Amino acid sequence: MRNEDIMQECAEQFAHVMLFQCPTCGFALSLALVRDEGNIEQIDGSSYAFRCSCGWSGDLLGLSAKRHWAEPWRRSRRTHISAEQKTYFADQI
Numbered sequence: 001m002r003n004e005d006i007m008q009e010c011a012e013q014f015a016h017v018m019l020f021q022c023p024t025c026g027f028a029l030s031l032a033l034v035r036d037e038g039n040i041e042q043i044d045g046s047s048y049a050f051r052c053s054c055g056w057s058g059d060l061l062g063l064s065a066k067r068h069w070a071e072p073w074r075r076s077r078r079t080h081i082s083a084e085q086k087t088y089f090a091d092q093i
């Protein structure tokens with residue numbers, strides 16, 4: 001497989017990392033997502049399910065995150081990657 005073919009399988013996306021605080025014990029809860037959307041406001045409008053080690057579980061709105069940052073992210077869109085391609089991607093890191 002040519003390198004160009006592999007590159008076409010990759011797409012620029014965004015990794016969103018959010019840091020929340022457990023409403024019961026105050027422990028730090030983190031969440032990482034990869035989305036096509038780089039707009040922080042859109043991610044903030046959704047709620048996410050958490051389970052804390054103190055026993056609390058529930059949904060937290062993205063807006064309530066202590067910190068939220070987005071990073072340009074590239075990953076393969078393939079759901080199945082051959083062993084040969086895995087080696088290729090590993091070499092790029």
Ligand SMILES: [Zn+2]
Binds near residue numbers: 022024025052053055
């Ligand atoms: Zn907790």
